[in-house]
Amino acid sequence: MKRTVLFSVLPFLCLMGVKAGNYKNFRVTTYVIVQDVNKMGDEKKLEAEWSEFTKSVKPDKIYLETFRDMNFVDEKALQTAIKFFKSKGVEVEGGITFNSRGSVTGRWETFCYSNPETRVLIRKISEIAAKYFDEILLDDFYFTNCKCKLCVAAKGDQSWAKFRTALLDQSAKELIVDPAHAVNPKCKVIVKFPNWYEHFQGLGFDLEKMPTIFDGVYTGDETRDPKGEQHLQPYESFSIYRYFNNLRPGYNFGGWVDNGASYLDMFAEQLWMTLFAKTPEITMWNYGAMKGTIRDTPRSWSKYKTSFDYDDMKAESASRGVTRLTYGRVADYAFEKADKILGKLGTPKGIKSYKPFNSVGEDFLQNYMGMIGVPVEIVPAFPENNELVLLTETASKDPDIVAKINKHLLNGGEVVVTSGFYHAMQGKGIENICEMVYTDRKADIDTIIVPSGWWRKPYKTAVTIKIPQMTYMTNDSWEEISTLSYGNGWPLLQRNYYGAANFFVWVIPENFSHLYALPDAVLNSLRNFMDNEIGLHIEGPSQVALFPYDNGTFVVESFRDEPVTINVVTRKSKSIKDLDSGEVINGTNSxxxxxxxxxxxxxxxxxxxxxxxxxxxxxxxxTN
Ligand SMILES: [Zn+2]
Structure with a gap:
């Protein structure tokens, strides 16, 4: 039996691109921007640099870029670099950043795909790279924000999204993929999608067609710091990889993280999230940055024995003869930590949240849900199985969504919709499932009442939370979790039984991060309601994420600045075992x-x- 498993798993791992390398469960790569490739003509210098770099971190593969910011690669330097890295046993592939110049008229200035001269240039860039490489990875600038006179005229009455996705689908095939294949039929052109997936269609990234127009996709897992201009939640580093893998399963070839985080631990966390999503390859962006000396920003949690242990990393570095600590070194330390348990984890499983292609609404909400310990898996099609389905406003783009909900509930599958979804669907048939009204009135609530056996208990929120006031037909549906403000109240979680299953409406705070201000008891109750098929949830405060896998394993990650004690709630079981230390923990049944x-x-x-x-x-x- 064991042999069969081995034989069936191995080809799959090869297909996924996981080859034995310096780390057991994934390949590590770094990306060299063209400006740095052009400095690689001096082999002696390169040798000295690389030998220092590889004391800190051990890449299996390197991407050498051939174009960025209107800089072309110096082909002589490129040839020297290719020969050098191959001689070191490192796999060498190519990269391109299709952008015109730095910030001149806009923050990120892209190419104009309406301009005939630019189109000639784009084709040429693709052909040059294909001459040298069997794989070309496009850094995440294959979008357009050009609103020049040509683009404005070509767009006409269409929306920017419609105009740009069609233009970039066509340009991808005609100017990039086909020319690369013509020069080198073995060449795979992989598009890296960035971290702002919610808004892609507006800028021409087409998640419906591009995964098959290109030979595969790559994922921008960099969430950096929620305080930054993009306000991305750390859970996205996991969820986005899973989402892009679900666009064309097996064709998401890697995740990509940069060192833009405020703290070293947050940099490490992004690497872990990417690996826990089970990527076969992880790219450290970029070679120059990874060689850079770390900024050791003081951390209030440095006194604790954290997964990223600075002192341990420093001691380990010294034993390797590394005195200057770099981001590469931090990455290597983080990789080794995750590698110890990754082989024991199965395939991630989460609550399916259906996001139709190129849809938008309640932007990035699934990542906030992940941050409160609700494991979410974003999928581009309405799930076929009778499992609990989570729908946010973005699902309202599907014109048949009410019919799909109706069928799902009649077949015994539960559905949770957010207040934003209900609002978008109000007057469009959702009332036939559960009759509520999303009113124009808001409430500033400070108390939430949750079920506790046959009783209900009130809890104070950490801040005042603004929610939409939703009303309903009493006894058509009922408040499972209620909110209160000055003696009046509104639902936070509404339940209705329809057909053969529960239909829930989850009222979302106006500020999504106020989900983190919900009392533990409220979060516990929400997680319990969401845990139908997963068979596992956690109890405790927000900002602890749960990653369940299909083989009876799970990971918990705390994004908090202080230690936290949580309960892990499984269906009746004997014990749980720490995959790293082997510690066995016994629980209590109830x-x-x-x-x-x-x-x-x-x-x-x-x-x-x-x-x-x-x-x-x-x-x-x-086992019993
Ligand atoms: Zn233009």
């Missing part, structure tokens, strides 16, 4: 929190401590 319309079951709760900005992986022993 009856699961009751959800009407579902079967009752017994659960086992395990108390687990997670250090700040740290992860722990576990396997669940279900």
């Amino acid at each position: 009856q699961g929190e009751r959800v009407l319309g579902r079967k009752n079951y017994e659960v086992t709760k395990y108390s687990v401590v997670v250090q700040p900005h740290s992860f722990r992986g576990f396997s669940v022993d279900t």
Whole structure:
């Protein structure tokens, strides 16, 4: 039996591109921007540089860029670099950044794809790279924000999204992929999609067609710091990789992280999130940055034994003869940490959240849900199985969505919709499932009441939370979780039984990050309601994420600045085992929190401590 498993798994791993390398469960690569490739003509200098670099981190592969910011590669330097890296046993592939110049008229100035001269140039750039490489990775600038006179005229009455996606689909095939294939039929052209997936279509990234127009995709997993201009939540470093993999399963070839985080731990966390999403390859952007000396910003949690252990990393570096600590060194330390448990994890599984292609609404909300411990897997099609489906406003783009919800519920699959989804669908048939009104009135709530057995208990929120006031037909549906302000209240979670399953409306705060201000008991209740098929949830505060896998393992990651004790709630089980230390933890059995319309079951709760900005992986022993 074991042999069969081995034989069936190996070809799959090869297909996924996982080859044995310097790390056990993934390949590490770095990307060299063209300005740096052009300095690689001096082999002696390169040798000295590389030998220092590889003491810190061990790349299996390197991407050498041939174009960026109107800089072409010096082909002589490129040839020297290719020969050099191959002689070191490093796989060498190409990269291109299709952008015109730095910031002149806009912050990020892209190419104009309406301009005939630029189109000639783009084709030429693709052909040059294909001469040298069997794989070309496009850095995430294959979009356009050009509003020049040509583009304005060509757009006509269409929306920018419609005009740009059609233009870039066509340009991808005609100017980039076909010319590369013509020069080198073996050449795979991979498009890297950035981290702002919610807004892609407006700038021409077409998630419906591009994964097949190109030979595959790559994922921008860089979330950096939510305080930055993009305000991306750390959970996105996991969820975006999964989402892009679901666009064309098996054709998401890697995740990509840069060193833009404020703290070293946050840099490491992004690498871990990418790896926990089970990427076969991870790119450190970029070679120059990874050679850079770290900024060791003081961390309030430095006294704790965190997953990224600065002192341990420093001692380990010294033992390798590394005295100057670089981002590459931090990455290597983080890789080794995750590599210890990755081989034991199966395929990630989360609550499916359907996002139709090129849709927008309640931007990035799924990542906030991930940050409160609700595991979410964004998928581009409405799930076929009778499992709990989560729909945010973005799902309202599907013209058949009400019919799909209706069918799903009649077949016994549960559906959770957000207040934003309900609002978008109001008057479009959603009332036939559950009759509510998303009013124009808002409420500033400070208390939330959750079920506790047959009782209900009030809890104070960490801040005042503004929510939309939703009304409903009493006894058509009922408040499972209620909010209160000055003696009046509105639903936070509304439940209705339709056909053969529960239909929930989850009222989302106007400020999504106020989800983090919900009391633990409210979060616990929400997670319990969302946990139908996953069979696992956590109890505790926000900003602890749960990553369940299909083989009875899971990872928890705390993004908090102080240690946290959480409960892991499994269906009745014997024990859980720490995948790194081997520590076995015993739990306590109880009856699961009751959800009407579902079967009752017994659960086992395990108390687990997670250090700040740290992860722990576990396997669940279900034997009796
Ligand atoms: Zn233009």
